Amino acid sequence: MATLLGRSHDRAALIAKDLASVRxxxxxxxxxxQLPALAERYALDHAERDRMATWVDGARPFMAGNQAWHLTAAR
Structure with a gap:
């Protein structure tokens, strides 16, 4: 990323951390x-909302792990 951005290694690491936090x-x-609003808009039934919630609940640890890696990984 440092080469891509033309920045120092330390500055590029800070940018990567910021991007992960924003993500x-x-x-x-x-x-x-947004998802609950869409569920209402499209009148998703209980089973559809449960499937959506299951997917989101499964994605949360992945997103949190990705953010943790960016915040703590030595570069």
Whole structure:
């Protein structure tokens, strides 16, 4: 990333951390706000909402792990 951005290694690491944090906030907004609104808009039934919630619940640990790696990995 440092080469791609033309930045120092340390600066590129900070940018990567910021991008990972933004990605997590966007995911949480979609999961907590936008998906429920879409479920209402399209009148999803209980089973469809459960399947959607199951997928989101499965994606949360992946997103959190990705963010944790970006925040803690030595570069």
């Amino acid at each position: 997590m906030r966007v995911f949480e907004n979609i999961a907590d706000t």
